Structure formats: structure tokens, C-alpha cells
Amino acid sequence: MHRFCNIILALLFAVISAVTSCPPSDRAALLAFKAALHEPHLGIFDSWKGTDCCHNWHGVSCDAESHRVADINLRGESQDPIFQRAHTTGFMTGFISPRICKLARLSGLTIADWKGISGEIPKCITTLSFLRILDLVGNKISGEIPADIGKLQRLTVLNIADNQISGRIPASLTSLSSLMHLDLRNNKISGPLPRKFGQLRMLSRALLSGNKISGPIPESISRIYRLADLDLSTNNLSGAIPLSLGKMAVLTTLNLDCNKISGTIPTTLLTSSVTNLNLSQNVLEGKIPDAFGSRSYFTVIDLAYNKLSGPIPKTLTTAAYIGxxxxxxxxxxxxxxTESPFDHLEASSFTHNDCLCGKPLKAC
Incomplete structure (x- = not known):
């Protein structure tokens, strides 16, 4: 009887384990993903063994109900004890295997800051309809953004910064109606910004600096009500600054420096919610609008290296704060x-103008 009970318990344990384990197809996809990568120092993949990839596989999480793999979170810069014991950040080479697309219930894919991972973003990534987070920052990934990226209707975070991505921003990207955070910084992306960029209505941060993006700033951007941080610096943008950018309700940071933007500074920008404004190293001309007042609050106003003329606006002295x-x-x-904020600024803030005078420059 005792032996019979042990057999029953063993069978029950086997059934329960099978039910709560990841399916063999998910395990096979993870092992194929692992096989395409080489991590020589930390042993990141040492725990990827056994039949149950839902438990104790480093960086892998499963859905509690379906037991399908839901999240892969592998960061090369982490507070994890693996990194603390090694006293180093991670380095990994290889590529992202298309077999990862077999993980049909994947909602989060983070393979970040490994420095040496190359190859392209698998085009099949756009078939992962549950994907919410795609974070591949800090690698050497090349190729283009998949043309039909817009199929990922649940995507809230797209971060492929600090890679070697080239080509244009696909028009379908503007169909990502749930996207909140877009980071394409420091790649080789060229061509214009999609004209319908403003369709990204949930977007709060759009960081696209350090690329080769050209053409005008689409006026549709101003229709992104939630946008608080817009960084288009260090590109090849041209044309005028849309007047409507200064009418955005929550935009606080606007970096357009190091482009080829022309025309005048819209008065609306200086009376807007923007508190960090960098328009330096463009070809802006005309006068600085004399539009500051007691509600004006700027941590940064950088207008250096342009073709601005005329006097310094006297209303700057009425601003609540200029850092x-x-x-x-x-x-x-x-x-x-002579009044604040000019009483604490150095000469470097005013040098190389035609005929400015007074402290901290030469006397008038």
C-alpha cells in the first residue's frame, strides 16, 4: 500500500510539473536563442538547464496562467549579484536568433547594453502580437527597423538607441497607437521624419538625436498631447520651427541643436511650457522675441551659434528664473x-557677437 501511494504521488508530481512548466516548444526556442549568443565572462546562461524554463532560468519569466514565456530581461549593466561578484559590466557577441519569434506570448524583450551583439533585428519580431517592450539599447545591431513594425499594436516602449541601425523610419511606425517611449538615439537613421508622426498620440518621450534625419520637422508632432520630451538634435533637419510646437500643453524639453534649421524663433516657444530649450548650432536669424514675463521659467536657453541679430530682449530680466x-x-x-539673470552669467554666454557691451564684457 505504501509503495502504491508513492507511485500515485510521483505521478501527481509529474503531472503538476508538466502543467506548470514551460512547453517544450518555448524551451527549444530559448535554447536556439542562447546558441546564437556568446557570453564569455559572467555565465549568464549557466542557469538555462533542465526542462522547466519557467523557474530559475536567469532573465526568463513566464505567464502565471498559460506558463508560456512572457518576458526575457537580459541587461549587460545590472545590479544583479552576477555582475557584483564579477565587478564588471557584461559583454556578449553573436546575434538575435529569429527562433525567438517562436515565443508567441512574449510581451517583453530586453537585450540591452551588451556592446557586442550584432546582426539585424529579426523581421519576424513583428509577428509577436503581445509584445509591449522591445529594448535593444547599447549593442552593435545593424540593418533597418522592420518595415511592418506598426503591426505591434501593444508596443509601449521601443528603445534601439546606441546601435548601428540605418535606413529610414518606416511609415508604419506611426501606427503604434500605444507607444509611449521612443528612443532611436545614436544610430545611422536617415531620410525624413514620417509626415504622420503626430499619430503617435500616447507618446511622452521622442528621442531621435545623433542620426542623419533630414527634411522638415512635421507640424503633426504638435498634436501629440502627452509629449513632454522631444530631442531631434544632431541631425540634418532643415526648414522652419513649426509655430505650433510652442502651443503644446506639456512639452518641457525641446532640443533642436546641431541641425540646419532656419527662419526665426517662434514667439510661442518663449511663452510655452518649455523649460529646457536648445536651438544652438543652426542658421536661425532675426531678433530674439521680446516675449518673456513673470511666468517665464527656463533651466536652459541655448541660442548660440546662429545668425540672430538685434538687442538682447529686456523682458528677460522679468523672468521668474533663467538658469x-x-x-x-x-x-x-x-x-x-544688468539685472538678474545677467548678474550671474559669465562672458562666455555673450562672446563673438557683433557689438554687445557691458558686464561681463567690455564697458559700453
């Missing part, structure tokens, strides 16, 4: 105001 101000390398002329 960093840089007006150097323009064609400004006249007396530098």
Missing part, C-alpha cells in the same frame, strides 16, 4: 542688461 543662458556666436548688438 543657463548662452547667446554667443551670433550678431547681437547693444547693452547687456
Amino acid at each position: 543657463h543662458l548662452d547667446l554667443s556666436y551670433n550678431h547681437l548688438c547693444g547693452r547687456i542688461p
Whole structure:
């Protein structure tokens, strides 16, 4: 009787284990993914053994009900004890295997800051209809953004910054109606911004600096009500700054520096919610709008290296706060105001203008 009970218990344990384990197809996909990568120092994949990839496989999480693999989170810079014991950040080579697309219930894919992972983003990634997070920052991934990326209707985070991605931003990207965080910084992306960029209505951060993006800033961007941080610096953008950017309700950071933007500074930008404004190293001309007031609050105003002319606006002295101000390398002329914030600024904020005078430059 005792032996019979042991057999029953063993069978029950086997059935329960089978029910709560990841399916063999998910395990096979993970092992194929692992086989395409080489991590020589930390032993990141040492725990990837046994039949149950839902338990104690480093960086792998499963859905509690379906027991399908739901999340892969592998970061090369982490507080995990593996890194603390090794006293180093991670380094991994190889590529992202298309077999990862067999994980049909995957909602999060983070393979970040490994420095040496190359190859392309698997095109089949767009078949993962449950994917919410795609974070591949800090590798050497090349090729283009998959053309039909817009199929990922649940995607909230797309971070492929600090790679070698080239080609254009696909038009389908503007169909990502749930996207909240877009980070394409420091790649080789070229061509114009999609005209319908403003369809990304849930977007709060759009970081696209350090690429080769050209053409005008789409006016549709101003229709992204939630957008708080827009960084288009260090590209090849041209044309005028849309007046409507200064009417955005929650935009606080606007970096357009190091482009080929022309025209004048919209008055609306200086009376908007923007508190960090960098328009330096463009070809802006005309006068700085004399539109500051008691509600004006700027941590940064950088207008250096343009073709701005005329006097420094006197209303700057009425602003509630001006932290960093840089007006150097323009064609400004006249007396530098003496009140705050000018009483704490250095000469470097005003040098290389046509005829500015007064403290901290030479006397008038």
C-alpha cells in the first residue's frame, strides 16, 4: 500500500510539473536563442538547464496562467549579484536568433547594453502580437527597423538607441497607437521624419538625436498631447520651427541643436511650457522675441551659434528664473542688461557677437 501511494504521488508530481512548466516548444526556442549568443565572462546562461524554463532560468519569466514565456530581461549593466561578484559590466557577441519569434506570448524583450551583439533585428519580431517592450539599447545591431513594425499594436516602449541601425523610419511606425517611449538615439537613421508622426498620440518621450534625419520637422508632432520630451538634435533637419510646437500643453524639453534649421524663433516657444530649450548650432536669424514675463521659467536657453541679430530682449530680466543662458556666436548688438539673470552669467554666454557691451564684457 505504501509503495502504491508513492507511485500515485510521483505521478501527481509529474503531472503538476508538466502543467506548470514551460512547453517544450518555448524551451527549444530559448535554447536556439542562447546558441546564437556568446557570453564569455559572467555565465549568464549557466542557469538555462533542465526542462522547466519557467523557474530559475536567469532573465526568463513566464505567464502565471498559460506558463508560456512572457518576458526575457537580459541587461549587460545590472545590479544583479552576477555582475557584483564579477565587478564588471557584461559583454556578449553573436546575434538575435529569429527562433525567438517562436515565443508567441512574449510581451517583453530586453537585450540591452551588451556592446557586442550584432546582426539585424529579426523581421519576424513583428509577428509577436503581445509584445509591449522591445529594448535593444547599447549593442552593435545593424540593418533597418522592420518595415511592418506598426503591426505591434501593444508596443509601449521601443528603445534601439546606441546601435548601428540605418535606413529610414518606416511609415508604419506611426501606427503604434500605444507607444509611449521612443528612443532611436545614436544610430545611422536617415531620410525624413514620417509626415504622420503626430499619430503617435500616447507618446511622452521622442528621442531621435545623433542620426542623419533630414527634411522638415512635421507640424503633426504638435498634436501629440502627452509629449513632454522631444530631442531631434544632431541631425540634418532643415526648414522652419513649426509655430505650433510652442502651443503644446506639456512639452518641457525641446532640443533642436546641431541641425540646419532656419527662419526665426517662434514667439510661442518663449511663452510655452518649455523649460529646457536648445536651438544652438543652426542658421536661425532675426531678433530674439521680446516675449518673456513673470511666468517665464527656463533651466536652459541655448541660442548660440546662429545668425540672430538685434538687442538682447529686456523682458528677460522679468523672468521668474533663467538658469543657463548662452547667446554667443551670433550678431547681437547693444547693452547687456544688468539685472538678474545677467548678474550671474559669465562672458562666455555673450562672446563673438557683433557689438554687445557691458558686464561681463567690455564697458559700453
